[in-house]
Amino acid sequence: xxxxxxxxxxxxxxxxxxxxxxxxxxxxxxxxxxxxxxxxxxxxxxxxxxxxxxxxxxxxxxxxxxxxxxxxxxxxxxxxxxxxxxxxxxxxxxxxxxxxxxxxxxxxxxxxxxxxxxxxxxxxxxxxxxxxxxxxxxxxxxxxxxxxxxxxxxxxxxxxxxxxxxxxxxxxxxxxxxxxxxxxxxxxxxxxxxxxxxxxxxxxxxxxxxxxxxxxxxxxxxxxxxxxxxxxxxxxxxxxxxxxxxxxxxxxxxxxxxxxxxxxx
Amino acid sequence: xxxxxxxxxxxxxxxxxxxxxxxxxxxxxxxxxxxxxxxxxxxxxxxxxxxxxxxxxxxxxxxxxxxxxxxxxxxxxxxxxxxxxxxxxxxxxxxxxxxxxxxxxxxxxxxxxxxxxxxxxxxxxxxxxxxxxxxxxxxxxxxxxxxxxxxxxxxxxxxxxxxxxxxxxxxxxxxxxxxxxxxxxxxxxxxxxxxxxxxxxxxxxxxxxxxxxxxxxxxxxxxxxxxxxxxxxxxxxxxxxxxxxxxxxxxxxxxxxxxxxxxxxxxxxxxxxxxxxxxxxxxxxxxxxxxxxxxxxxxxxxxxxxxxxxxxxxxxxxxxxxxxxxxxxxxxxxxxxxxxxxxxxxxxxxxxxxxxxxxxxxxxxxxxxxxxxxxxxxxxxxxxxxxxxxxxxxxxxxxxxxxxxxxxxxxxxxxxxxxxxxxxx
Numbered sequence: 001x002x003x004x005x006x007x008x009x010x011x012x013x014x015x016x017x018x019x020x021x022x023x024x025x026x027x028x029x030x031x032x033x034x035x036x037x038x039x040x041x042x043x044x045x046x047x048x049x050x051x052x053x054x055x056x057x058x059x060x061x062x063x064x065x066x067x068x069x070x071x072x073x074x075x076x077x078x079x080x081x082x083x084x085x086x087x088x089x090x091x092x093x094x095x096x097x098x099x100x101x102x103x104x105x106x107x108x109x110x111x112x113x114x115x116x117x118x119x120x121x122x123x124x125x126x127x128x129x130x131x132x133x134x135x136x137x138x139x140x141x142x143x144x145x146x147x148x149x150x151x152x153x154x155x156x157x158x159x160x161x162x163x164x165x166x167x168x169x170x171x172x173x174x175x176x177x178x179x180x181x182x183x184x185x186x187x188x189x190x191x192x193x194x195x196x197x198x199x200x201x202x203x204x205x206x207x208x209x210x211x212x213x214x215x216x217x218x219x220x221x222x223x224x225x226x227x228x229x230x231x232x233x234x235x236x237x238x239x240x241x242x243x244x245x246x247x248x249x250x251x252x253x254x255x256x257x258x259x260x261x262x263x264x265x
Numbered sequence: 266x267x268x269x270x271x272x273x274x275x276x277x278x279x280x281x282x283x284x285x286x287x288x289x290x291x292x293x294x295x296x297x298x299x300x301x302x303x304x305x306x307x308x309x310x311x312x313x314x315x316x317x318x319x320x321x322x323x324x325x326x327x328x329x330x331x332x333x334x335x336x337x338x339x340x341x342x343x344x345x346x347x348x349x350x351x352x353x354x355x356x357x358x359x360x361x362x363x364x365x366x367x368x369x370x371x372x373x374x375x376x377x378x379x380x381x382x383x384x385x386x387x388x389x390x391x392x393x394x395x396x397x398x399x400x401x402x403x404x405x406x407x408x409x410x411x412x413x414x415x416x417x418x419x420x421x422x423x424x425x426x427x428x429x430x431x432x433x434x435x436x437x438x439x440x441x442x443x444x445x446x447x448x449x450x451x452x453x454x455x456x457x458x459x460x461x462x463x464x465x466x467x468x469x470x471x472x473x474x475x476x477x478x479x480x481x482x483x484x485x486x487x488x489x490x491x492x493x494x495x496x497x498x499x500x501x502x503x504x505x506x507x508x509x510x511x512x513x514x515x516x517x518x519x520x521x522x523x524x525x526x527x528x529x530x531x532x533x534x535x536x537x538x539x540x541x542x543x544x545x546x547x548x549x550x551x552x553x554x555x556x557x558x559x560x561x562x563x564x565x566x567x568x569x570x571x572x573x574x575x576x577x578x579x580x581x582x583x584x585x586x587x588x589x590x591x592x593x594x595x596x597x598x599x600x601x602x603x604x605x606x607x608x609x610x611x612x613x614x615x616x617x618x619x620x621x622x623x624x625x626x627x628x629x630x631x632x633x634x635x636x637x638x639x640x641x642x643x644x645x646x647x648x649x650x651x652x653x654x655x656x657x658x659x660x661x662x663x664x665x666x667x668x669x670x671x672x673x674x675x676x677x678x679x680x681x682x683x684x685x686x687x688x689x690x
Contacts, residue, residue, distance in 0.1 A: 232679065
């Protein structure tokens with residue numbers, strides 16, 4: 001019998017991360033996972049900073065020469081974890097870390113959305129979620145920060161892979177700090193505005209008068225009061241344009257910026 | 266959709282029954298290996314077969330006959346306890362006696378007598394022939410058995426082998442009865458073990474059914490696990506410890522509302538705090554009253570115990586039958602795209618059924634993309650380092666997917682992303 005990683009969403013959410021479930025994640029991936037011994041950090045190397053998780057479909061489906069899923073988790077640029085599979089994924093390849101050579105069997109793979117190029121710095125919110133998520137997984141499986149490594153460090157022969165272009169020693173120090181409780185708790189978006197109109201934070205799935213107001217401010221035609229995927233995409237576009245975290249969640253900062261942009265017009 | 270949901274709940278419950286039955290039968294076998302009740306039943310059965318209730322005559326003679334004596338250690342000590350159930354100790358006696366050994370022993374006693382000293386075991390002992398047996402049949406010292414033996418000899422038509430087969434057939438018919446009695450006693454003790462396990466592990470069938478009905482993700486996982494298990498009868502095989510460990514691990518991995526960890530004990534008249542396993546732990550007010558807190562667990566445990574009584578092979582059979590029903594009820598689950606060259610993705614795609622709108626769009630779009638991708642794959646693939654012939658314990662571990670170029674796949678736009686939760690205070 002097999003152990004599926006059904007605890008992943010709960011563990012990540014408990015760590016303060018945003019989590020989105022890809023349909024069918026509970027059954028995706030083969031049943032041949034072993035005991036989880038660590039976390040393998042990847043980046044997707046896709047140079048498209050205008051979307052949050054452009055490679056999601058690829059990670060789910062795989063490509064013609066490599067069946068998906070290509071990792072258990074995808075990490076969007078806004079720090080949202082996309083839970084792709086609860087079974088085995090083809091992410092590790094040949095390599096070795098701490099004597100472990102069975103990467104696909106023993107490691108949980110996280111593919112973070114980043115091109116890996118110098119002109120594509122890691123957003124702070126994404127890197128923070130990366131470390132918190134890795135820590136949450138390691139805590140769940142009872143391993144230390146030393147069991148978390150970059151694909152570049154794992155892959156053999158050395159130099160076979162370039163991901164990830166993050167200082168992994170610094171990364172592990174941060175993970176260790178989170179595991180030992182020495183780092184600050186995760187920064188969550190307030191549920192309501194602290195000042196002014198005290199508008200609640202809106203996200204996809206919400207409905208009501210405020211959603212209609214939001215859609216008007218975003219110049220989305222129609223009088224639909226539902227915060228759907230299109231509204232979310234429009235919010236992300238607005239946030240990206242104004243240099244904010246493009247998470248599609250309308251919190252206090254986004255409300256303020258929306259008010260300003262409307263006033264300017 | 267309602268029908269298939271009910272069916273999936275049923276599959277889940279049957280699978281849980283199967284696992285709990287496996288656990289209980291492993292426990293039962295553990296007890297049996299210690300108590301050896303089968304030997305007690307066999308001894309009792311032989312006594313009754315030989316019309317020797319107190320084991321002073323022919324039954325004792327058979328057990329002490331060298332052919333049978335070799336099957337157990339130490340002296341023959343007849344059971345004195347009148348009680349006979351699945352906990353009756355069988356002592357050192359054998360659990361099984363081959364029918365041929367039994368027949369030969371009985372016929373040997375008939376021909377040469379009970380005593381194994383002196384003449385009877387020397388060169389001058391009577392030959393073992395049908396005629397000699399018939400002459401000396403009084404050696405048996407038991408009228409009923411003598412009649413059986415005479416009948417066996419007389420209907421053998423002069424063939425020694427046929428006479429042995431006749432006696433063996435008589436013994437086997439007696440053994441069928443022993444097996445029946447033993448099985449019934451086993452079911453009784455399984456009921457006891459089932460109750461103990463159901464209460465000890467808090468396997469409440471009603472609660473599990475309700476949980477499965479409400480939690481789609483857990484139900485899908487359970488059905489997937491049941492599908493895997495139904496295809497593979499090895500779950501019923503292997504040694505006791507392995508089966509026990511497998512079943513425990515399987516139950517553990519299913520994240521069902523079993524065990525006592527998540528249960529908050531309350532007074533019956535207050536509301537129960539049920540723990541939602543998936544996602545954040547939320548408090549679900551389920552109501553109050555005696556039914557929920559007292560009778561429902563009692564009934565749920567009892568149902569589990571009764572199910573355990575039927576045994577793991579029974580539930581395995583039922584599981585397979587229900588799986589067949591399910592495959593006829595839900596043909597679309599078989600995925601028409603399965604025949605395409607990429608089986609893995611075909612399988613994944615089936616699970617997008619009943620989806621949120623965003624993900625349905627995703628599935629639609631990927632379907633459009635697939636032909637383009639496979640067309641490209643017909644071009645000779647660039648040699649990759651992963652393909653190098655390397656000795657690896659598990660070849661699949663040599664597969665990875667980074668450095669993916671954006672132009673080989675359609676990108677996922679923001680609108681097609683699934684909805685996120687969490688991150689808000």
